[in-house]
Amino acid sequence: MIDYRELHQFVTFHHVGTLSEAAERLHISQSTLTRSMQKIESEFGVPLFARTKNRIILNETGRLAAQEAELVLRQTEGMLHRVREFDRANRTITVGACTPVLLPDLVRRLSYAHPEATIATEIKKLPLLLEGLRAGTYQLVLFPTRPDDPEFFSQEFARENLLFCLPKKHRFAKRQQLSLSDMNGENMLLFQDIGFWYDLVSEKMPDSRFLLQTERYSFMELVENSVLPSFATDLASQSPPPKDRVTIPITDPEVQVVYYLVCKKDQRKTFLTMFP
Amino acid sequence: MIDYRELHQFVTFHHVGTLSEAAERLHISQSTLTRSMQKIESEFGVPLFARTKNRIILNETGRLAAQEAELVLRQTEGMLHRVREFDRANRTITVGACTPVLLPDLVRRLSYAHPEATIATEIKKLPLLLEGLRAGTYQLVLFPTRPDDPEFFSQEFARENLLFCLPKKHRFAKRQQLSLSDMNGENMLLFQDIGFWYDLVSEKMPDSRFLLQTERYSFMELVENSVLPSFATDLASQSPPPKDRVTIPITDPEVQVVYYLVCKKDQRKTFLTMFP
DNA sequence: ATGAATTACGGACCCCGTAACGATA
């Protein structure tokens, strides 16, 4: 019966050319390797080696056998890899979201309901989210509207209002409310990973420049110390506005967002029944 | 390390559905199979089975694994087969011949010169012989002319004259010689495995019918006891003409044949130098 | 109560490393 370990030793020998070096590389003794090669040869049932008293090399058949063996070993590895990958995919819940804000809470709840699962999250543009959900890349999507695709089931998850966050010395700091167009032309601080909000505000404030900060800490530092306006949210999980700043409501209806959890209808029981 | 035997047991279990039946089919005990499946599962490192107290079935991952395993087993078998076939082809000399007459002698000489080799022979039509030699199907070809392909090397091996073998009461029995056309229209006895001669005589004697005998013994019987004419050859290895029959030379130059041994030029040393 | 899967136990066998040996460059 063919033994994959011996096959592996055989391939290693083919690569290095001598038993002693192969033995060293494989961390086994020479004698073991000698016996393995004898066993391999008897398994194939045909001569694979040309031997002199202190030299052993592959003959033509042996070289073919080594190539074939390497192929089989790769296919064996491929089998293991595919099966493990299939299992991993089956026990991973991948969440696509339009904003990072709600993810910590969402992930915490998913982990609690599916303690055996791995939770993976991605922030993507809105069209990609529904595409991914359709294709199976995501099992669950956090979406800022209710998608009307009959293939999907959705359920309200949270509401969020966007606010301006202005330094107290800003010229609009005393206003009761502002529209996005009021602030058009102002340069704003923006945390990069803000998701779909970016598309909204850059559309409504085409003349503004947005200073993207990729690192959360730098962003916080800048908000604390610069005079540039930024955005805030009314979500409970968010920290209070930094001192020397005020938050001002935005009048545009678009900044009032209802987030929906979306999944395929056939997975409704798996995902959505556990949320209020 | 994945074990080939266990992989095979795993696939068998997948096919039959229960450990006990698989054990029976594999001629091993149930307990061995239980342990093998546990080992397989730990090798893959992911759950492959759904178990109840007295029932074990493959889960979805397990079914994938079984499919993949079956593939790997087939590939392993394929590897063994190809290597063995390569070896066999390397130690088999396949001879293509236009006639069976000289084969026993030829095979005897080849076996003597290459005692480690297996000698295989085939009788084929002339164009197929050269095709086969070119393609490597044959290493050696016995051909009734000298082929002019520069890829080949050829060497005279024997000469043969075809004779008529007539019952003494035949109307031509007293002739000194005959042409094929003289006998055109006569029905002849013919031993089937006569090779390229058949094409020659049926061309030159289009009005004759040839009574093919597939079995050598029947043919001999008929030659002894019927009044139908047949053919004979002047090759030394052939037995003398049966009594009540005479052999008469044929005048057509085509029935004087020189046989050549043909091989590829690069194999000249291997095959042709050992013949006179 | 029969049959299926698992676990415990004991023995046989196999596999490996050390060491000795033979041969070669």
Place this chain on the structure above:
DNA sequence: TATCGTTACGGGGTCCGTAATTCAT
């Protein structure tokens, strides 16, 4: 003489079958 491959030997581990156990139909 140093290196390489092969063979002998002994110990440890592994693998298998029998038998006992548990659970389900």
